[in-house]
Amino acid sequence: MDIHEYQAKQILHTEGINIPKGKIAYTPTEARNVASAISNAPWIIKAQVHSGARSKGHFLDSKSGKRSGIRQVATLKDVYKNASQMLGSTLVTPQSPNGNYVSRIYVEEYIPVEKNFYLSMGIDRTKSSIILLAANTDIDDISKLAAKKSEKIFRLPIDDQGPNKEQAAQIAQFLNLETKLQPDFYKFIKGMHKTFIDNDALMLEINPAGIANKKIIALDAKIILDEKGLYRHQDNLRLKDDDNLTPSVIKAARYGFSYQEYDGNLGCIVNGEGLSWAMKDLIDSPNVSLGSVLNVKGGVDRDKIAAGIKIIASNPKVDGIVINILGGFLRCDLIADGIIDAAAEVGLNVPLVARFEGTNRAKAINILTNSGLPIIMADSTQNAIEKIIKAVEENG
Amino acid sequence: MTFLVDKDTKILIQGITGTQASFHARRSLEYGSNIVCGVTPGKGGSEHLGVPVFNTVKEAMQKTHPEASVLFVPGSAVKSAVEESVEAGIKLLICVSANVPVNDMLTINKILAANNAKMIGPNTPGLIVPNQTRLGIFPENIHQQGHIGVVSRSSTLTYEAVLEVNRSGLGQSAVVGLGDDLVIGMNFVEALQLFHQDKNTSAIVMIGEMGGSFEEEGAEWYKNYAAKKPIICYIAGDDTTFSKTMGYANDIITKGHISFKQKKEKLKKSGIIVVDKINQIHQELSRL
Known part of the structure; x- marks a missing residue:
């Protein structure tokens, strides 16, 4: 689960990490008020979206002007003006080409820093370990280093105890920090580690950190939380922001399913995302391409399945539906029951091909063939794709 | 055993x-x-x-x-x-x-x-040795005994891979699902090693996914292993899969952003037969 910069900074601050003074604002008036309350001019106003590279982004709306999602402003009048330009607009960045709606902005005091560096912690999947990454970003920014000069990034696997003083000193040297800053740097990365562990984070990134008044300060912060660990952190549940999710995605999530929309016209109901990717590779037609995918993995209740199927069946972009279930955990007959319930409620206006394999397959086929619904049965993924292409093409 | x-x-x-x-x-x-x-x-x-x-x-x-x-x-x-x-x-x-x-x-x-x-695992369909034992949730009726090892990160595609093996007229020595969680227990390196040690296995079908570099690690091991058994691999996903990443840490950890094409190339270079569509697995198996 992605959280916003201001939320990440608040969490880091409770672990002793130094951050600029700042406040969140939902309206231009609020932005102006919080600006005058936190500091003198100038200020930085920052769009709060779940994406990095905001300073390299642009807004889709013409009212927003040409400037990016992070702006330095010198007067309260300009705080108001830029806040009105950013709020309610869509910010596109190199990390989020589809753009994100901006519902809130963070207003911060401007802090000049002596030095810029990158610090992060993430999961090294193949080594099954937390890893700390550090780089000097005075000359090249981190996107450039990550793409072209990865040898300039320090990598340190972190054990349960977190980084120790020697390791901190080693990294501080790599970053060319003054020796007298080492205790503060140690405290800083310990705070990062504690934040990471105590919140079940998957990624914590400070890009950049800097030095102001002889102290290390986090000028930006990103945290991704592990949804599987959220049950341990009820406080973090309130950080969830669905602003940029479509109603269908939110609805599907309510039933424990995942839903994704692509540009095409084929609706797919599968159990497991891998299956939809395999289907995509098998489609070979100018008239059919992958549209919306509902993944019912783990769904084991007839009503939930029906509700999920309705999400796809009621999508006007869908010209045909393939239900492709390879049941292990999931029982095929439950899916068949769900199809019947969904068809009774929303009707079946487009061709539907169903393919079942695995647990309770025969029962499922029996339910559907005796349902009186115009369902085309298929006996393999390839066969299902061939049949739906034919049906969609015939349907015009 | x-x-x-x-x-x-x-x-x-x-x-x-x-x-x-x-x-x-x-x-x-x-x-x-x-x-x-x-x-x-x-x-x-x-x-x-x-x-x-x-x-x-x-x-x-x-x-x-x-x-x-x-x-x-x-x-x-x-x-x-x-x-x-x-x-x-x-x-x-x-x-x-x-x-x-x-x-x-x-x-x-x-x-x-x-x-x-x-x-x-976690989040694995488990391990099945056809006609011997089933540990997990595999739909047992699709499996048949044979000499092809199947290992997959995607649960549902495990079953699809098993059906492809059947389609080529062969059967499975063992089928193992690794699960597609961020951090898993057994990985491709270990599974490929075990299949290479197993006398009942003559070739391997491997199903990978985008996200992470477990497949590349497996390929690296395979490249340096002398007594290679043939491996046929399908990778599910494309460059839009997992494209939304906040921040740079993940790309740095994998030493650069891994594109779909790069992943496939890396596997091919190690000697693995990489197919573009899952229904090409049975054709490649028939050719062995």
């Missing part, structure tokens, strides 16, 4: 009295799996599906000596369930449970390594 287990392997089911566990344990028993007991705290002393239920793995170990454990406990309870069974001396765990926090998995992998134990 075939791939880690055979028909005699004594199996424990952790969380046996739950609905899903009961459903699948019954099917495994019907398949011939040697399930010797179950553990559900608070239900010790009873009998379920004809096998004794114990409160603790320690007790189960003293009375029935299980060699492998299949976990059906909630994700939040997996860490303590693993600790308990490893402490009792179990060396092979199959974690069907999903929703295991990543941080717990980091600890679990340390516990496993320290105790020389293996875990398949």
